[in-house]
Amino acid sequence: MNLPHVVIVGGGFAGLYAAKAFARAQVRVTLIDKHTYHMFRPLMYQVETGILSADEIAAPLRSIFRSQSNIDVRMGEVTGIDTKNQIVRVEPCDLQYDYLVLATGIRSNYFGHDGWKEFAPSIDSLDGAETIRRDILMAFDYRRYQHDTVRAAAMAKQRGATLIAFTDPYLSPLAAHADIILTTSVQSPSPFGALTPAVALVEALVTGLVDLLGDRPLERMARYDSMYAGFVDAGDRAQGEGT
Numbered sequence: 001m002n003l004p005h006v007v008i009v010g011g012g013f014a015g016l017y018a019a020k021a022f023a024r025a026q027v028r029v030t031l032i033d034k035h036t037y038h039m040f041r042p043l044m045y046q047v048e049t050g051i052l053s054a055d056e057i058a059a060p061l062r063s064i065f066r067s068q069s070n071i072d073v074r075m076g077e078v079t080g081i082d083t084k085n086q087i088v089r090v091e092p093c094d095l096q097y098d099y100l101v102l103a104t105g106i107r108s109n110y111f112g113h114d115g116w117k118e119f120a121p122s123i124d125s126l127d128g129a130e131t132i133r134r135d136i137l138m139a140f141d142y143r144r145y146q147h148d149t150v151r152a153a154a155m156a157k158q159r160g161a162t163l164i165a166f167t168d169p170y171l172s173p174l175a176a177h178a179d180i181i182l183t184t185s186v187q188s189p190s191p192f193g194a195l196t197p198a199v200a201l202v203e204a205l206v207t208g209l210v211d212l213l214g215d216r217p218l219e220r221m222a223r224y225d226s227m228y229a230g231f232v233d234a235g236d237r238a239q240g241e242g243t
Helices: 013-021 040-049 112-116 126-133 148-157 173-177 189-214 216-242
Strands: 005-009 028-033 037-039 058-060 071-075 078-082 087-090 097-102 135-141 162-167 179-185
Touching: 005 013, 013 028, 037 040, 037 162, 040 071, 135 173, 148 162, 148 173, 162 189, 189 216
Parallel strands: 005 028, 005 097, 028 071, 135 162, 162 179
Antiparallel strands: 037 058, 078 087
């Protein structure tokens, strides 16, 4: 019996529910995803913060559909669709379909600033979550302490970043979230004088990272500076046009 062939692209929630909807139908179902697993996205933030490991929120697709006899699960990345001839272009073998369901999921929107992606990884993939866990945030907070700085540091810590706090001997509230606390005395009423020891500490840290990792930290900082300068220039232009 030549059954109609339903091809579903994407193994996320939409793809899973679509495939299960055909469980009792007289059709052949092929589910294609570039990964072998279904990722439970609502728990992604717990992977970022180290509460869960990646395999605890990633269930094998074949295991999910082991009791559904009319489905074939394939790993592959779709490169195109020929709607005229009803063919899905996918390595290593193209697929002919009678019905096509596209459930390719979401992607982060950087609002035209693709350069942000390197410095603000998304949480729409396990790779992004693992990257965020490796981030290091250096935060500065001296009396008078800034509530916004403390709140931002706490959020970064919740997302799994390693927090290095630069503060005075009296300790900013952000010290409660920090993995490393570096204190410098504030002797001068001038903020420029007060920050001099902190700047010296940062230079020492950067020097140590360059010695340890080579030129990669410097190259990343240069890319960040370039991106930030472009962002500021765009903001200045927008402000000038609005006045």
